[in-house]
Each structure stands twice: as C-alpha cells, then as structure tokens.
Amino acid sequence: MSEKNREGKRTARQKLAAEREKQKSRDKRRRALIVGASVVCVLGLAAVIGVVAANAGKDDGSEEAGPVVAPSGAQGKDGLAIPVGKESAKSTLVIWEDFRCPACKGFELAYRDTIHELTDAGKLKVEYHLATIIDGNMGGTGSRKAANAAACAQDAGKFTAYHDVLYDNQPPESDDAFADEDKLLELARKVDGLDTAPFQECVKDGKHNSWVEKSNKAFLGGGFSGTPTVLLDGKNVYKDQSMTPAKLKKMVEDANK
Numbered sequence: 710m711s712e713k714n715r716e717g718k719r720t721a722r723q724k725l726a727a728e729r730e731k732q733k734s735r736d737k738r739r740r741a742l743i744v745g746a747s748v749v750c751v752l753g754l755a756a757v758i759g760v761v762a763a764n765a766g767k768d769d770g771s772e773e774a775g776p777v778v779a780p781s782g783a784q785g786k787d788g789l790a791i792p793v794g795k796e797s798a799k800s801t802l803v804i805w806e807d808f809r810c811p812a813c814k815g816f817e818l819a820y821r822d823t824i825h826e827l828t829d830a831g832k833l834k835v836e837y838h839l840a841t842i843i844d845g846n847m848g849g850t851g852s853r854k855a856a857n858a859a860a861c862a863q864d865a866g867k868f869t870a871y872h873d874v875l876y877d878n879q880p881p882e883s884d885d886a887f888a889d890e891d892k893l894l895e896l897a898r899k900v901d902g903l904d905t906a907p908f909q910e911c912v913k914d915g916k917h918n919s920w921v922e923k924s925n926k927a928f929l930g931g932g933f934s935g936t937p938t939v940l941l942d943g944k945n946v947y948k949d950q951s952m953t954p955a956k957l958k959k960m961v962e963d964a965n966k
Contacts, residue, residue, distance in 0.1 A: 777919045780860035780868075789924045790836035791863050794828035800964045802835045805928055805938040808855035808875050809843035809882060813937045816947065817876045823954040825869075832965045837872070839921055840928040840936055849885030854912075856921040858893040861911035862903060870900040 779788040790803075802824065806813040827833035839859065841852035855875055862871035874896050880886035887893060890912055897903045897912075911917070928936075939947035941960060946952050 775915075775919050777923055778917055779920050780863040780917055781866075782863065783920075785836060785838075787923065787927065789920075789927055790838055791860070791868055792834060792836055793869055794834035795831045796834065798828070798832055798834040798965075800827075800833050800942055800961045802833055802961075803838065803938075803940040804835060805838045805840055805931075805933060805936055807840045807843050807852050807936045808859070808879065808887060809847070809849075809852045809885075810936045811879070811882050812935070814876045814879045816937045816939065817873070820954050820957065821873065821876075823958050827958065827961050833961050837868075838928065839924050841921060841925045842928070842936060843882060847883055847885070849888050851880075851885040851887030853918060853921050853925075854890060854893060854915070855887040856924075857915055857917045858890075858897070858912045860917035860920060861908050862897070862900070864911060865903055865905065865908050867900050867903045871897060871903060874899045 780791060782792060784790050784792050806816075824833065824835060828835060839856040841856060844850055844852040859868060859872055859875065862868045875887075878896055893912055894904065894909055897908060928938075931938075937947055938945065941957065942964065946957060946960075
C-alpha cells in the first residue's frame with residue numbers, strides 16, 4: 710500500500726473519531742438539557758403548589774356566611790328595613806343606599822335636613838335599605854363593612870347619627886377606606902355614646918354581615934336602576950328631575966293634612 714493511501718485512511722479514521730466525539734458531546738448536552746428542563750418543570754410545579762398553599766389561608770375579601778342576624782328593630786319584608794321616624798306618620802320614604810356611593814352622599818347632603826325635620830315632626834317615616842353594589846363594581850368590602858357597622862349602630866339606638874357621620878366622611882368611590890374596621894370605630898367616636906365594647910365587638914365580628922348580604926340580594930332582585938333609589942309612598946322621587954327638598958316637604962305635608 711502506498712504511503713499516500715495509508716495517509717488517506719488515517720485521515721478518514723481521524724475524521725470519523727472526531728465526528729463520534731462531536732456526536733457524544735451533542736448527546737451529552739441534549740441529556741443535560743432534558744434533565745435541566747425536567748428539574749425546571751418540577752421546581753415550577755413546586756412553586757405553583759407553594760403559592761397555592763401559601764394563599765390557601767389568606768382572606769380574599771369573602772367570609773364564611775353566618776346566620777342572618779337583623780339589627781334591633783328592623784322591619785319590613787324579611788326584616789331588611791331600618792326604620793326612622795314614628796309609625797303613625799302618614800308618609801313613608803324608602804331609601805336604598807350604599808355608603809360608598811357618591812350619588813347617595815349627594816342625596817343625603819341635599820335632603821338630610823328636610824328628612825330629619827319631617828321625621829322629628831312625626832310626618833314622615835323612613836325605611837333605610839343597605840346595599841353593597843360599589844363593592845361589586847369597584848372591588849373591596851367597604852360597603853358591606855360600613856353597612857354592618859351602621860346596623861351595629863342601630864342596635865345601640867344610634868343609627869341616624871352614625872349614618873350621617875359615615876356620609877360626612879365618605880372616602881372617594883375608588884378608595885375602600887371603610888373596609889378598615891379601625892376607621893369605622895374611629896368615626897363612631899363622633900357619635901356620643903356609640904363607641905362601646907358591644908359596638909366594637911359587633912363591628913369586628915361582622916355580626917350583621919349576612920343580613921347586609923341578604924339586603925343587597927333583595928336590592929339586586931328588586932329591578933332598581935341603582936343607588937340611591939328613593940321611593941315616597943311608592944313613587945320614585947329620585948328620578949323626578951324637578952324634585953327639590955322643598956317639593957318633597959310639600960308632598961309629605963300635603964299627605965299629612
């Protein structure tokens with residue numbers, strides 16, 4: 710065999726050996742990638758499981774439903790109305806409201822003095838129904854917690870005063886400040902005699918939460934367009950563009966003649 714042929718065969722063997730080494734390196738890298746990917750998947754799954762486990766005990770804003778406990782003196786269908794005023798009054802004003810609702814605050818500030826005047830005179834009875842639509846629309850729990858606190862104030866015979874304080878201190882609609890129970894208790898100090906141990910316990914325990922939720926379901930099922938909904942002897946006066954506090958007062962006084 711010539712030297713040239715031997716050199717050719719040696720070169721071919723070297724090339725073949727080099728190619729085999731390259732293939733081994735590729736196979737080794739591929740196995741490493743497969744193992745690495747498997748580890749990443751396992752770690753990723755473990756991370757997901759860890760997140761789920763970590764969040765399992767966290768409060769997501771909902772609470773386990775308890776028994777429906779109506780506030781003291783609640784009246785109407787299913788005991789969902791908080792009454793203010795004398796039973797003998799010849800006119801009844803039904804108000805559906807949400808303590809986070811800016812339009813509700815606007816109505817309160819415009820009509821509050823007139824309503825207080827008429828209820829104090831025994832000419833008007835008001836039935837307050839509490840809803841939580843802003844919690845549903847904007848997220849949060851401030852509507853429900855404020856409503857529960859107002860129901861607790863009703864237990865203490867301080868509903869009207871605390872009701873007015875909540876609207877006087879209403880946060881912006883997007884600010885869920887009423888979800889802070891300490892804030893609700895702080896506001897209670899503005900009402901003489903309300904900040905007591907039973908009131909604090911009622912607020913912190915959410916004593917009337919299920920009642921508030923039941924009231925909100927009644928609102929949603931009532932076919933109302935929004936809050937506030939204000940009905941005077943069954944007539945929706947809030948939708949009356951010509952309505953004023955003076956006109957409302959005249960309507961009530963005429964009914965009492």
